[in-house]
Amino acid sequence: MKTFSARINIACPPDVIWSVLTDANRYSEWATGIHRLEGQFAQGEVLQLFTQSKPQRSMALTVKTLVRPKTFTLSGGLPLNLFRGDRTITLTPQPDGTTEFYMTEVFSGVLEPLLGRRLPDLTPSFEEFAASLKQACER
Template sequence: MPSSYRVHRVVDADPQTVWDLLTDAPAYPSWNPAVVSLGGRIAVGEKLAMVSVVAPDRTFTLTVDRLDAPRTMVWSGGLPLGLYRGVRTFTLAPLDGGRTDFTMAEVFGGPLAPLVGRFVPDMTDSFEQFGDAVAAAAVRG
C-alpha cells in the first residue's frame, strides 16, 4: 500500500460552492460514486462514519480535526495511541475566473503502518473518482 494518496482538480466553481459540497456529509453518496455513505456532522471534533466502495463491508471512523472555511478541512482516523493513522486533507484555493484549485491528500503513518498497510485497500481509483465527482458536482451547483 502506498503511504499516501493525492488527487488534484481545477474545478469550474468558486471555493465556497466546492466547500458547501464537501461539508454536507449526508449528500456525499448523491454526488460521489466513491462513497457509499458518510454519517455524522462535519464540524471540528465530530466523528464521521464513512463507508467507501473500496471496502463496502467496513465502516471507517474519522474525526474532523480542522475546518478553515472555505480553504482547508482535515479528517483523521486509525488505531489508538497513534499506532496507525491516516490524515486526509482537503485544500481549496481560489483561481481566476471563479474557479477552484482542489486537492485531496491522505497520508498514512505510525509504527504499525508497514503491517496494517497491507490490509488497507488501494485507494488510487477511489481518489480519482472523488476528484472527478467534486469537479462535476460543483459545476452542477
C-alpha cells in the same frame, strides 16, 4: 510514510465546493464508493463513513482541522495511533476564476511500515472522487 493525492480544477468558487464537501447527508448522491456519511463537519466532531463495499460497517473519522472554506483534515485509524490516515482537502482560488481542489492522505503510525505496504494504490479512487466532486459542483 505512504501518501496518495489527487488534484483537479473546478469551475466554481470555493464556497460552492465547500457546501458540497461538507454536506454529509448528500455524499451518497455524488461521491463514488460512499454508501453514506453521517455526522457534522465541525472541529472535533466524529463522522461515520459507510462505503459501498462495506455498507454495514462504519469507519470513524475525526474532523481534526476545519478552516471554512479553505481546508479540512479527517483522521482515522487504529487505537493509540498505531496506524492512522490523515486526509486533507484544500480549496485554492485560481486567477482564472476556477478553484483548485487538492486531496492528500498521509498514513503514519508504528505499524505503517507493515500495513502501508499492504495498501493498494489509492490514486485512482482519489482521482475518481475529485472528478465526481467536479461534476456535482459544476451541474
